Amino acid sequence: MSPELLAYPFLFISIFFESFVLVTFLSRPARAARARGPARLDDPALPSVAILVPCLNEGETVAATTESLLALQYPSEKLEIVLIDNGSTDNTPEVMARYALNPRVRILHEEKRGKHHAVNAGIAATTADFVGCLDADSFVEPDALLQIIPAFAEPVVAATTAAMSVSKPNNILRHMQNAEYIFGITLRHVLASINGIYVTPGPFSIYRRSVVARLGGFREGHKTEDLEMALRLQKNGYWIENAPRARVYTKAPLTLTALIKQRTRWTTGFMRNAGLEYRGLLGRRRYGALGTIVLPLGFMAIAGGILVFCLVIFMLIERGVTAYQLRLGIPLSYAWLPHGFGFDWFYLPSSLYILLGLAAMAGSVTMITIGKRLSKTPGSLVRGLFAYIFLYGLIAPLWLLRATTDVALGKNRSWR
Amino acid sequence: MSIVGRNALIALAITVALVATVAYAIDYLNGQRIEELSAIEAQLSIDTLSLDTQFSLLEAAPCDNASSTDITGDLTDLGNRLSYTEDQLGSNNAQVTRLKQQYSLLEIRDYLVTKKLAAACGTKPVTVLYFYSNAGNCPNCDKAGYALSYLRDTYPTLRVYSFDYHLGLGALETLIGLQKVREEFPAFVINGTSSYGFTTLTDFEKRFPKGALASTTPATTRSTTKAL
Numbered sequence: 022m023s024p025e026l027l028a029y030p031f032l033f034i035s036i037f038f039e040s041f042v043l044v045t046f047l048s049r050p051a052r053a054a055r056a057r058g059p060a061r062l063d064d065p066a067l068p069s070v071a072i073l074v075p076c077l078n079e080g081e082t083v084a085a086t087t088e089s090l091l092a093l094q095y096p097s098e099k100l101e102i103v104l105i106d107n108g109s110t111d112n113t114p115e116v117m118a119r120y121a122l123n124p125r126v127r128i129l130h131e132e133k134r135g136k137h138h139a140v141n142a143g144i145a146a147t148t149a150d151f152v153g154c155l156d157a158d159s160f161v162e163p164d165a166l167l168q169i170i171p172a173f174a175e176p177v178v179a180a181t182t183a184a185m186s187v188s189k190p191n192n193i194l195r196h197m198q199n200a201e202y203i204f205g206i207t208l209r210h211v212l213a214s215i216n217g218i219y220v221t222p223g224p225f226s227i228y229r230r231s232v233v234a235r236l237g238g239f240r241e242g243h244k245t246e247d248l249e250m251a252l253r254l255q256k257n258g259y260w261i262e263n264a265p266r267a268r269v270y271t272k273a274p275l276t277l278t279a280l281i282k283q284r285t286r287w288t289t290g291f292m293r294n295a296g297l298e299y300r301g302l303l304g305r306r307r308y309g310a311l312g313t314i315v316l317p318l319g320f321m322a323i324a325g326g327i328l329v330f331c332l333v334i335f336m337l338i339e340r341g342v343t344a345y346q347l348r349l350g351i352p353l354s355y356a357w358l359p360h361g362f363g364f365d366w367f368y369l370p371s372s373l374y375i376l377l378g379l380a381a382m383a384g385s386v387t388m389i390t391i392g393k394r395l396s397k398t399p400g401s402l403v404r405g406l407f408a409y410i411f412l413y414g415l416i417a418p419l420w421l422l423r424a425t426t427d428v429a430l431g432k433n434r435s436w437r
Numbered sequence: 438m439s440i441v442g443r444n445a446l447i448a449l450a451i452t453v454a455l456v457a458t459v460a461y462a463i464d465y466l467n468g469q470r471i472e473e474l475s476a477i478e479a480q481l482s483i484d485t486l487s488l489d490t491q492f493s494l495l496e497a498a499p500c501d502n503a504s505s506t507d508i509t510g511d512l513t514d515l516g517n518r519l520s521y522t523e524d525q526l527g528s529n530n531a532q533v534t535r536l537k538q539q540y541s542l543l544e545i546r547d548y549l550v551t552k553k554l555a556a557a558c559g560t561k562p563v564t565v566l567y568f569y570s571n572a573g574n575c576p577n578c579d580k581a582g583y584a585l586s587y588l589r590d591t592y593p594t595l596r597v598y599s600f601d602y603h604l605g606l607g608a609l610e611t612l613i614g615l616q617k618v619r620e621e622f623p624a625f626v627i628n629g630t631s632s633y634g635f636t637t638l639t640d641f642e643k644r645f646p647k648g649a650l651a652s653t654t655p656a657t658t659r660s661t662t663k664a665l
Contacts, residue, residue, distance in 0.1 A: 048444060215444075
């Protein structure tokens with residue numbers, strides 16, 4: 022049996038999922054969500070909001086994050102910014118102190134007991150109707166909050182996510198992540214329309230404070246407190262919405278090591294939360310798209326990513342060795358240099374494996390393009406698409422493999 | 438039905454339709470390949486017959502008008518395409534087998550014409566009959582095929598004819614019998630002398646007549662002799 026055959030089920034599932042996302046994108050709930058405009062700044066019914074900024078050694082970025090929050094278009098008497106020092110050892114407390122006299126800013130100092138403790142301290146310190154989180158390495162567009170508030174029109178909506186992209190991508194790895202984040206904009210917009218969101222990311226997810234308090238606040242959640250909270254909301258019958266035009270920019274890992282570490286944490290968090298603590302959601306029809314499609318396919322994506330990567334590596338090695346053995350003893354100028362450049366349709370690749378892979382890739386590019394247009398994210402995506410197409414499939418399996426190994430061996434890694 | 442269920446069904450239908458379309462497109466493309474190969478073979482068949490006829494008509498001065506050089510180049514191209522098609526469709530494909538039989542016949546005819554011309558014109562072409570096996574009993578056939586491609590591209594006057602030993606073609610079996618080629622692979626008949634096995638290019642080159650691989654300009658175009 023050809024090893025390629027093992028990859029076909031995963032290619033089929035990839036194309037199915039992309040088709041599902043694109044069909045749902047055209048369905049009525051998603052169209053209605055896109056038609057939803059921002060709240061009016063002079064609307065007297067605007068609720069009060071507290072934005073919590075948990076910081077652990079974020080001295081370099083917390084000022085810019087705070088400034089971007091102070092620039093939010095929102096009635097000043099209804100917007101509170103809570104900076105929470107989570108036991109920083111750098112100059113974070115000094116930077117925070119600069120805002121001590123600002124009436125819209127509140128500063129809390131907590132012992133280092135994890136991000137979830139810091140966020141809970143912020144929630145306890147406010148009486149606002151809604152609380153939002155913004156990681157101290159992220160920045161928001163001034164209209165982001167006005168874009169988000171209308172998504173809470175229904176009382177059942179307990180949280181709303183924003184449209185994330187990478188802040189000023191400046192290397193190939195960040196460009197790749199930017200494309201991936203923008204892919205996520207389409208995905209979250211579509212999944213929100215069928216209540217299939219499984220994570221409320223740190224950058225500017227807004228929660229109904231009463232619901233979070235009723236559910237006991239944030240938990241450690243295997244170092245993915247945002248994912249755990251989203252699954253808990255879903256389990257308790259709440260909806261998670263999305264505001265695709267509420268733009269938030271986050272600093273993405275600069276190096277491959279940092280990226281793998283971050284994604285290993287995210288992936289282990291997904292597997293441990295969705296596969297262990299919230300396994301009751303998996304495959305259950307009462308949890309709709311989340312239980313029957315999103316979570317099961319999430320696990321399949323991990324398995325497929327690893328399998329296809331291993332297959333490609335195996336095939337590359339096998340073919341490389343064969344090509345080397347074939348050319349052994351033949352002059353290098355003939356053996357390893359191309360002999361002709363003319364196009365001939367006869368030699369066009371026509372393997373089902375390659376063509377289905379190209380179809381899946383085209384689906385991803387379509388989703389990225391939609392995400393950029395939908396969110397009106399500025400900047401060029403050319404380098405991002407290039408990096409996403411040629412790098413992502415090679416890099417992602419590294420953290421998938423690492424995370425799977427960690428979960429299998431029960432290994433816990435530090436946050437940073 | 439819920440939106441999720443309905444959309445999942447639509448997505449499933451789209452996926453199945455897409456996979457079916459891709460499979461159909463591949464099948465169509467392979468069909469076109471077979472048609473092109475058939476067309477090339479038909480043309481080559483006419484060219485070979487024409488050359489044969491020319492040769493008979495001009496027995497007095499065959500060297501002035503007839504040359505099989507063009508046909509040999511076309512045969513090489515056909516061999517490459519056939520090899521690629523065999524990779525795509527598999528060596529057990531009935532159409533591939535039929536095309537290989539026709540190709541082998543064309544090769545034998547070109548080989549015979551080349552011999553006739555050589556005898557009539559006094560030239561001394563170097564011909565290699567290469568016999569391979571797809572039955573899994575020739576681990577070095579791919580290496581031998583690649584080395585022959587290199588030699589043919591580097592020394593354009595070298596004439597390489599590759600044959601699947603087990604093709605089951607009467608004319609080929611007659612050729613095998615005449616050349617007394619044993620069932621050991623890879624097998625070579627270089628200017629009438631049989632040899633077996635392949636280790637390295639350097640060792641293989643020693644089997645050629647002295648000076649046979651030293652006098653021509655290296656070729657720049659690509660062609661590959663694969664184990665057809």
